[in-house]
Amino acid sequence: MNELLSGTKPLRGRAAIDLRLHPFDLATTARHWGIEDPAAALRVHAILGGAPGYRNLSNVSPPQTSEEVDAWVTATVLDPRQALFSGSEAEYLLREDPKFTGSALHYAIINAVANGATSPAKIGGLLEQPRSSLARPIDALVAAGYLRYETDPLWERRPVITVADPIVRFHNLITVPQRDLVETGQSAEAWQRSRPTFVARILGPHFESCGRAWLRGQADPALRGNAGLVTGTVVNDRKGQAKHEIDVIALDKRSGRATISLIGEAKATVTQRSMGDLDRLDRLKEVLTEHGHDTASTLLALFAMEGFQPDLVGTARRRGDVLLVDLPALLDLGDPVVVPR
Template sequence: MSKPSHLLARDAEWSTLTAFVTHPDPHLRLGVVSGRRRVGKSYLLRALADSMDGLYVSAVAEEGTVTARRRFADDLARYAGVSSDLFRDDAGWEPLLDSAISLTTRRRGTGGLLVIDELPYWMTHSPELPGLLQLLYDRSQTGHGHDGGRVIVCGSAMSVMNDLLSGTKALRGRAVVDIRLRPFDVSTAARHWGIDDPATALRLHATLGGSPGYRNLTSAPSPRTPQEFDTWLPATVLDPGQALFSRSEAEYLLREDPRFTGSALHYAIINAVANGATSPAKIGGLLERERSSLTRPIEMLASSGYLGQSTDPLWERRPVITVADPIIRFHNLITVPKRDLIETGGSARAWRESRPTFVSRILGPHFEECSREWLRRRTVPSLGDGMSTVSSTVVNDRSGRARHEIDVIALDRRSGRATVGLIGEAKATVVRRGPSDLERLDRLKETLGDQGHDVTNAKLAIFSLEGFHPDLVAIARRRGDVLLVDLPSLLGSTEPTVLPG
């Protein structure tokens, strides 16, 4: 089943979902799709249901169980082309689910598809729903229920969706597909917003991330240049009267998950991380709380996608904690410090005063992460196979008195010794990178070798926001082991300046 032309990217997800639906298994099959709000889950699943002639139903927030079941019955009736009177008003969830699976399989055979979007809304008043799906699944497996049928449940409340398949929960071991839909990368997001200028695309992605739903929250045209971005941002993300206002969106995203509703502690943790606390101890210090009391809420925020935790791949130290969602990061670093000015009509001034913070604490780290993500998605000639990890790391110099950050490292670790495939630097500065940057990478390569890691075939990479000095390009061409990636290359519009030899 070919992917619809209006569906941007999502090739892997589409392939997985269509294979799930068309699998020849004669029994009922269950799948789970999750992801944060506005990431495009509903758009993807509606396209799937339309392509497969399936039934798509969506739960509604703050709707009672009787109204929800009646709405479900109306959806069933429309799908079957019959009067809704044929479904009793007092029909419970089990007969409604049973009827939905029967109708879809009658139309499509074993591949009949039922999609239930935003299941957590229904679970607030009907927590038995996963158990009922388990019951229907088990009956089918033992020959006492439906022949065939495919059911996909979806939701944005990540803690609820993660819990569906955990421990002894009803769907544990029964769902054969578990997709967590990710935001678009910077290149795909640029296409979605219709932005051709790489510098503008990076700034927008650093602010909003790759969730495609944000484009529908503004009536302003997409910015086309960095200068237009400086006008567009105060009129949208920093305007309290707009739906895209970062404070409204950050609070909305956290309220989406019932486990975080009204929790001042979760807000405080995110704010502490945004302001530089990268470990539980540092977060506890800022909040004046014991580190042990923060373990559970930090884990919940991480599993729900609000915080990121990355372990140093060389030294396997404790994870470094970061704010994972760009708009929440932007809100805490830009909007919160300028709240009074913004709320009194000074958004343009607030943005002018905040641009140094944006460049150093948002654009710079985001460019580094986009560089790592580019490498994860791309096969680089001569890098070699088996580079299982792309991350950042910190190394000490030979004297042990200085620490050096490596922005991008690709490696494979076995038995405590790493085989390093690439060592890279990613800088979002306003100057072009030159030979001194390559010299620094050479020194870091030597240091890693002195510490016992295999750097025999390691390549060197420099990612630059503003391009490269001609002297560096000439040296890289002579050496043949250097990869130079500028911003257009990062977005896929051009090839890297130098490919490894």
Template sequence: MDRDQQWATLVRFLARGEPALRIGLLSGRRRHGKSYLLRALTEAAGGLYVTAVQEEGRRPAQRRFAAALARFAGLPASAVELDDWQQILTTALELVERHRSSGTAPLLVIDELPYLLDHSPEIPSLLQHLYDDSQLGRTPGGRLILCGSAMSVMTELLSGSRALRGRVALDMRLGPFDYRQAAALWGVADPEVALRLHAVLGGAPGYRQLVQDDPPATVEQFGSWVQENLLDPDLGLFTRSETEHLLREDPRITRRTLYYDILTAVASGAGTPAKIGSMIGRERTALTHALDVLESAGYLRRDQDMLRQRNTVITVTDPIIRFNQLITVPYSDLLERHEAAAVWQASTATFAAQILGPHVEELARTWTRLFATREVFDGQPLGIVGSAAVHDGAGRARHEVDVLALAAGEQPRVRGGRIALIGEAKATAQRRTPGDLTRLERIRAVLAEDGHDTGDAVLAIFSLTGFSPDLRLLADQRDDVRLIDVNTLYGRAEP
């Protein structure tokens, strides 16, 4: 399911261009389905798929690669003996060229390339020479796709004066499913259950195969499901084990205690280097490298205010890491004694305030970015979506705007730009009231006073628990107000 756009791009990569060698990169976090996608592509194209193994030495890796070449050629695994990477790579390209399917370019896929680079860092330079010689017709052509989960390593392949810079025609990053696709993958019919499931696991499709139980059917079953599937140290998806696997993917993360401390601080609400340093007892300058590593690896994200220049806000990108740092890590000894029920009961407030609340805000921005154009604005495209802080001098207040969408073509932090949507998102137990609409009206007025064009701005209220009757009545009477409940977020009702 999904991946239609990525599949079409990969097919074009195989079908178009000169017969000379063309190189593509595919990167993405563990569990996002990279290998699944590339295996399907290789099978469809009649190509050769080879994967590296973590912590395997140079000679075992070469023997494994040579055995894969032999099997592809229909020979016994021991029939091919090569101990030189240039010979191995050249032979692989020659073999796929000989065994190519009609109507497609020869295809060689090397999965988990970073594992090979641990002991054979010369491989990119060898590929550079093969590429350059192929352009002159001296070595085989075809298509080569390099894949890896270590985001920093894959990104580094194209940086500065690296060997493959300027020689890669495809640079694809495979992200998680969006929250609606994730609900379809899990087969969850209840949007409230789907939202909570996404708040702890995100959209990584690989988790579906790791969970032993069917997803919960009701919100009441959700807590038991979490206890039995995510908080059991004997299971493969125990969140502590999964987080350790994720961090181990990046070779730069060696002192994992520091990285754990940073992730915990950010998950707890420390959104700047100064606040993170204060929470974990370190100077902010000592955190620069670790923060950069976590950001480039895709585990942290820096979000800039949409309206004004100020410090970026740092957040945890991956829901399962956030869940681990806030719930699993603080109660690790209890979980080792299989006291998952007690842990979940003690964590109810944390889950509601620090996981579910921020997640609803993020889904509100995602809905605005992906679905509001079609479901609210009649196909009129929106611009950049984010959040902002609005200073109300006259009202002596500072308003945090959860969702702010610019009109198409407008740039953030430029006075006078058109604002298309101003939104507030809440996951509290109380239904939203006309007071929330009054607050958004005040924010819209302050933005207009500051020189922004808010004449066509829609006011959107997102709520996990619904809206009071008087607020619904007000919204029904106005064209500039939208009430977005969980059903609307999941496309189950008209906004």
């Protein structure tokens, strides 16, 4: 559609608006699918993302509990007879896009990113290609919306590349490795074998992204302070000689120094968050201060799929600088468990 309005095309210069239609967020997807259980909604969103059209491609009732997700998966995305199934979703999409017709390299790059390669150097290592030869195809995939390319705000030379569409990630990590089982009618076995991969490499990272999306668009703007950016980052602990990932950080960076409004962790585990998680955030705040960043008014946030232990809730309420967000709050089904004073 963009090409109809550019170059020598008759409609060049006739565009009145450039409107980007983004996928639904977690809360909107749950309402669109009619899923009231937060755990089930999170899993469906992690598998399919927020494209509303997928709802019409499913002739199976949406799961209403996390236990029903297993049967729903095997009857939809892992059933070769269903429209939601694809042996290679990214390859199909690239064939449909005239800019990438016949490009095996583009498909290989998407596959590498889905399997954990988050930088040009790592992608080149998996594909046995020099990093310099991948710059243009990666840029093309980012421009077309297949990949996201972000720069770590605290370490501007550290790129973070991810797959933009969750269903492409699911097909590369789950469907393709289990293709033989799926295509021979053993979808339940394929899903059972894939559960650890789903939890660690799909559900976990997706829950983190949902936490960041909530803070950007649904949370009280006061929680972000003057932060212009909400993302994730990595920080080096010079004393402990360790590197720590920060799942959620809200900051405003000027002249190399950042003012940190919030740092947080988002964990999609079956255990409740504890005081140990809050202690870790306290340490991360100290590390950021040691790096010269302003943490004087930094809030500490914990996002939990299964809630929080009572002693953590009590401590958070007494301290006044801790935000506790559970899964219902991410779906606009309630307020955060604890909101900073």
